[in-house]
Amino acid sequence: MATILIVEDNPSNMLLATFLLEHAGHLVLQADEADSALRLARERLPDLILMDVQLPGMDGLEATGTLKGDARTGAIKVLAFTSFAMAGDADRIRAAGCDGYISKPISVDEFVALVEAALGGG
Template sequence: MKRALIIEDNDDNLELISFILNAYGYEYSSAMSGMEGYNKALTEHPDFILLDIQLPDISGTEVLAKLRATEATKSIPVIAMTSYAMAGDREKLMDAGCNGYIEKPIDPEIVIQQIQSFLDNT
């Protein structure tokens, strides 16, 4: 069974993402801050990470940079989940090392399609 790490500080979004993953048979753990998420990625080695970009301590882009700079986590697929919807934001995140991009508010169908397309290609 594939295991996800959800790095998300909003309780409602975390609950929705957890519900979606559970419904499709994925295991998951979660972190409410960037550093907690980074540390969990180091110890848990998830199959993929769902990463909020606006976090309370360090930004999701900082978390992504740390993940990509660390040997143990650099190849873990990361899907950014963000309310950033300005022109070019998706491209910036993809160029920074994200494997996917999901806009908030979260659409459950899009979330699971993105996850499944990653896992099919890894």
């Protein structure tokens, strides 16, 4: 069982992702904006963070840069959880410090497989 922080401001996306990850046996932490995500990441040191790119206030890429620049949280894997899937977006996401990305809308099987792979189990 891994601890996974989901940072998502859309309640439907949060509900679905939480359900799928809890069903797969993981402990899920939730944040709907970057400041609370940064606080939770520093306090709980999750194994993985799923970071929405478009968040109110500080966006997910800026929040990822903050996490990656902090000695306590820099090693936590971060996957961008994004509806951006255009050419060049993957480069921009990786340049911000993300270890990969999951495109929305999600495929249930692919979502769980990508999370497990990021955790080292697939």
